[in-house]
Amino acid sequence: MNQSVLMGLRMTLTMGTLVVFTLLLLQYRYSRKVTARAVSLFTIVVALINLIIMKKMGYVPYSKVMPLTATAPYLILYLFLSAYRDLRLVFAVVTVYSFGLADMGIGGSISAVFFGSDVAIDLFFRMLAFIPIGLFILFYFRKPYMRMLHQMKSGWLIFCAFPLLFYAAFYFTSIYPVILHERPENAAILLCLIGLLFIVYAMLVQFFQFYLDHVEEMQNMELLSSKVSALRDQLEAINNGQEYRERSADCSLAAVKTMIESGDTEAALRFLQQRQAQSDVPLAQYCQNSILNVILSFYLERAKAEGITVKADLRIPEDLPIDALELSAVLTSAIENAIHACLKIPDRAERRLEISCYTSPRFVFEVANTYAGEIVMDENSVPVPPETGPDIATRSINAFVQKYRALADYDLSDGMFRVRVALLDLEGVGEADNERVD
Structure with missing residues (x-):
């Protein structure tokens, strides 16, 4: 297959990977359909621009500026689409880029070490690596991460540190001053960095889960406390009602006594019948407490x-x-x-x-x-x-x-x-x- 076609396919795969990871990790303010259309259209435009730049510069010189030309435009898109515009957005961006670079690094390392930098092999292993990375994000990382976005509004700067360091280490290991295909001895280092990336994100998931469990426990305790407070008020109201009924009964007995003493026994009988009809049902007995x-x-x-x-x-x-x-x-x-x-x-x-x-x-x-x-x-x-x-x-x-x-x-x-x-x-x-x- 023509080399330029393979390069174009590799560029398309890189952009497509970013699209998928963006849709999985970005908390967007618009509907999923609107966001997917915007990201897809934007990606097509950025991919075409990068293909033109790559054709003008050549692949090797282009690969050194690709982290800027292929990823920087997405910052504008994320600012437009994201529900958050603070450090949570920065973490989402560097996380998307880190997983995208991990996909790129796995394919590039295997190709550089075992197949002499064959572009088709590189493309194949990138597509293969995309599956476990996507599954890791979708079924392991995404759920606690999305919940964390809602619960924790500050403290995200420290979370951004490692993916930023990974981004820098990836660049100086596989892109600058020469690309990975020209120094395949760095492939082992790059694969270790990628492994470390997933270990750190797995640890983040554990921290997220611990934090969320703690928040849920505190909220449940507050709920139980508020329920107890409401029941205390209800119990007090019931007791107050009982006191009122006792005072009312004393007044009723005094009224009946007056009627009887005055000789109006029929009025006293009618009064007692009315009070009996209006009286509450006796409190049921369910337990000793x-x-x-x-x-x-x-x-x-x-x-x-x-x-x-x-x-x-x-x-x-x-x-x-x-x-x-x-x-x-x-x-x-x-x-x-x-x-x-x-x-x-x-x-x-x-x-x-x-x-x-x-x-x-x-x-x-x-x-x-x-x-x-x-x-x-x-x-x-x-x-x-x-x-x-x-x-x-x-x-x-x-x-x-x-x-x-x-x-x-x-x-x-x-x-x-x-x-x-x-x-x-x-x-x-x-x-x-x-x-x-x-």
């Missing part, structure tokens, strides 16, 4: 009012080794999820909610409910959050699990979704208190 009982009664009676069959077996003593409000926060979040799932079932007879809690020999609680449709689990058997927003129950459970070093288990069996949490190091609260309240 007063705080949990008040809060759980509110949610479980609400479930019954929605036509959901409720089965509760809560052997929770008054004294707990954990914070009662935090336990309430997790249980009520799971119960709310269960109620929402049950309400999606058209047949009211199929709506079931089961909740149980035991404190001996190990502290375990479970919330189970019937559901309609499909619940998707991820690779860790954890429910995938709905697209409409985060799963508050799952996040509350995660925060609880992290704080108390517990284990959470999600299960789909017998037509029911079950979430089960076990506290591993809180054994035997006491057999005497471990009694069921009927």
